[in-house]
């Protein structure tokens with residue numbers, strides 16, 4: 001997909017057409033009545049080149065019930081739902097301890113607690129939607145090398161096929177991921193807490209079907225999740241996210257499949273029977289990275305560039321989708337009031353509306369990592385009590401489940 005574009009002035013330019021940038025651009029164009037704003041997405045990787053595209057890699061994402069509602073308003077859910085596996089139940093357990101709890105969709109009165117989709121599949125849906133959208137233009141493969149304020153908003157330098165050109169935008173939405181050189185160039189600092197952990201991800205085929213159950217298991221090395229995936233060639237697939245220390249990372253990536261299977265069985269047990277097959281393994285370093293500024297006149301940060309979270313609670317993309325939806329709502333208001341989309345007061349109003357959600361999601365994720373990655377007696381006792389509390393008190397369980405579903409408790 002390579003949409004050529006000759007215009008040089010836009011209302012909104014989105015830097016990065018990953019899961020967040022693409023979702024935001026499509027949502028804005030839909031809510032603002034297609035051509036009311038000229039919207040351009042600039043993406044560094046040609047999205048037909050999936051192996052190179054960091055956002056659409058071999059990971060899977062647990063979309064919350066709240067994210068489903070966002071995709072429904074974008075009229076994309078009907079394309080996503082055949083590719084997504086519903087989570088009917090979440091089993092949370094602690095390796096070597098008795099505490100255990102189960103959250104179920106029936107108890108919460110919803111069809112599913114969440115939906116698991118492979119990033120590549122979700123990327124494909126978003127890519128196709130951009131291709132057919134009359135309100136969004138896409139420039140790929142092209143890289144933004146610099147952004148600086150100018151009289152009409154922001155001036156962007158685009159590198160494409162060894163040529164540099166200039167664009168201008170009233171609003172730049174920076175969605176270029178966690179390792180943003182643009183942010184650095186703009187002098188926007190980030191605070192980074194390195195967890196000293198890596199997520200090993202791979203798809204696993206089990207002997208028995210998952211029946212819509214997602215497993216979250218806390219182990220000495222860190223949390224291990226197996227999310228239900230849709231069947232592929234009649235295999236019972238699960239998506240594994242295994243948090244391990246730096247020292248275990250190399251061993252788990254390079255060991256023979258047989259060794260990997262037996263190590264995984266040791267930690268996950270035989271909940272889904274024997275492990276039949278393991279796919280390609282990859283590792284992601286894990287940190288909590290927060291931008292110190294998220295809005296400036298003519299600029300807003302979205303997604304991993306604004307906040308990169310540990311995947312333990314599956315909050316990263318779900319939070320970014322809620323941020324995107326809130327920003328779209330604010331831009332619709334600005335348009336109705338004939339306010340420029342880059343107007344800083346309007347961007348600040350967006351940020352204020354999401355402050356609490358961001359704060360709670362970051363805190364919930366960070367505390368979960370710290371509590372469940374530590375095997376000292378005090379911490380594991382609190383953890384055991386926490387899981388028992390969740391099991392015994394339906395009202396607390398319901399609050400927990402609603403947070404996990406991306407809904408307000």
Ligand SMILES: Cc1cc2nc3c(=O)[nH]c(=O)nc-3n(C[C@H](O)[C@H](O)[C@H](O)COP(=O)(O)OP(=O)(O)OC[C@H]3O[C@@H](n4cnc5c(N)ncnc54)[C@H](O)[C@@H]3O)c2cc1C
Pocket residue numbers: 015016017018019020021042043044045053054055056059060061062063142143144145175176177178182199201241284302303304305311314315316317318319320
């Ligand atoms: C192991 C793991 C599991 C996860 N599981 C979940 C989950 O279950 N649920 C959940 O909600 N979240 C989950 N997350 C988090 C989620 O993956 C991220 O929140 C999400 O991918 C962030 O997307 P993004 O678009 O902000 O950034 P990215 O995915 O990094 O995309 C950035 C895009 O910008 C492009 N780009 C970069 N620089 C430029 C430039 N200068 N010019 C043009 N384009 C540029 C890149 O090519 C890329 O396409 C998980 C994360 C990990 C690591």
